Amino acid sequence: MTLPSSLIATALLAAVxxxxxxxxxxxxxLALNGPQATVQIAYxxxxxxxxxxxxxxxxxxxxxxxxxxxxxxxxQFGGIKxxxxxxxxxxxxxxxxxxxxxxxxxxEGGGYPGTYQDMHAxxxxxxxxxxxxxxxxxxxxxMGHSAGGQLVQWIAGRSELPKSxxxxxxxxxxxxxxxxxxxxxxxxxxxxxxQSSCERDIAQxxxxxxxxxxxxxxxxxxxxxxxxxxxxVLITGELDxxxxxxxxxxxxxKAMQAGDHAEVLILPGASHYDEIAATSPAWKLILPVIRxxxxxxxxxx
Numbered sequence: 001m002t003l004p005s006s007l008i009a010t011a012l013l014a015a016v017x018x019x020x021x022x023x024x025x026x027x028x029x030l031a032l033n034g035p036q037a038t039v040q041i042a043y044x045x046x047x048x049x050x051x052x053x054x055x056x057x058x059x060x061x062x063x064x065x066x067x068x069x070x071x072x073x074x075x076q077f078g079g080i081k082x083x084x085x086x087x088x089x090x091x092x093x094x095x096x097x098x099x100x101x102x103x104x105x106x107x108e109g110g111g112y113p114g115t116y117q118d119m120h121a122x123x124x125x126x127x128x129x130x131x132x133x134x135x136x137x138x139x140x141x142x143m144g145h146s147a148g149g150q151l152v153q154w155i156a157g158r159s160e161l162p163k164s165x166x167x168x169x170x171x172x173x174x175x176x177x178x179x180x181x182x183x184x185x186x187x188x189x190x191x192x193x194x195q196s197s198c199e200r201d202i203a204q205x206x207x208x209x210x211x212x213x214x215x216x217x218x219x220x221x222x223x224x225x226x227x228x229x230x231x232x233v234l235i236t237g238e239l240d241x242x243x244x245x246x247x248x249x250x251x252x253x254k255a256m257q258a259g260d261h262a263e264v265l266i267l268p269g270a271s272h273y274d275e276i277a278a279t280s281p282a283w284k285l286i287l288p289v290i291r292x293x294x295x296x297x298x299x300x301x
Contacts, residue, residue: 023271034084043125054097060134062096070146072198089278112207141177149183157225165219181275182243185222226258237270
């Protein structure tokens with residue numbers, strides 16, 4: 001299944017009009033930055049356990065985008081700072097942004113189960129601060145890039161976690177609108193690609209098997225936590241070599257076969273990094289999708 005024809009037409013029109021620039025490189029991505037957040041809120045005691053709120057000016061309640069950075073699950077390839085460019089762009093559209101930092105595999109407590117527990121805690125913190133900052137959690141989507149795409153796709157499936165898992169929670173903030181930008185969410189079937197693209201072993205992301213937990217994918221693999229009543233839009237650069245378009249199409253097919261809603265948008269001439277840069281021509285194709293999923297039909301100037 002693909003995006004509505006109007007969005008496909010927008011993408012094609014952008015390409016015809018020469019909107020596609022030279023694809024961004026890793027160095028271009030690492031140079032991304034943006035204004036400071038409205039407030040930074042810790043959700044745990046570790047240095048990486050915090051979120052940055054970008055609150056629009058004016059009176060809410062504001063729709064919310066939960067933003068989760070990538071970086072191959074490691075501190076080596078940037079993180080929350082690079083996401084500030086997109087957070088600022090969304091805030092200027094009247095959309096509040098909850099920009100999440102988390103413990104990665106090379107930080108104490110990161111990997112399994114810590115990284116996933118951080119996602120739980122960050123969402124709990126968002127819910128507890130929603131009233132104070134006039135955030136409308138009934139209009140919410142989670143958008144993640146690369147490794148962050150895996151994490152937001154996992155967030156969509158939290159309601160399907162087995163009760164035997166240490167990650168199981170009875171009460172959760174439901175987030176069923178998901179945008180995965182070059183995400184690597186299917187840990188079970190993309191282990192070889194994750195190793196070649198990110199040099200990550202699956203045990204770092206999913207833990208080790210035990211008698212109590214024989215299947216390490218049962219509570220970590222987003223593709224195993226379906227159906228979950230989510231709508232996932234998988235957006236990938238045409239030239240993305242970290243998470244090629246095939247990955248998006250394969251995941252969408254599995255989601256639809258399970259009974260969930262999934263769509264794919266391939267960004268013409270874009271790399272893995274154009275996907276998360278508000279300065280990229282690709283952003284003009286992504287922003288309408290975000291607004292539509294939040295119920296904001298017309299684009300603000």
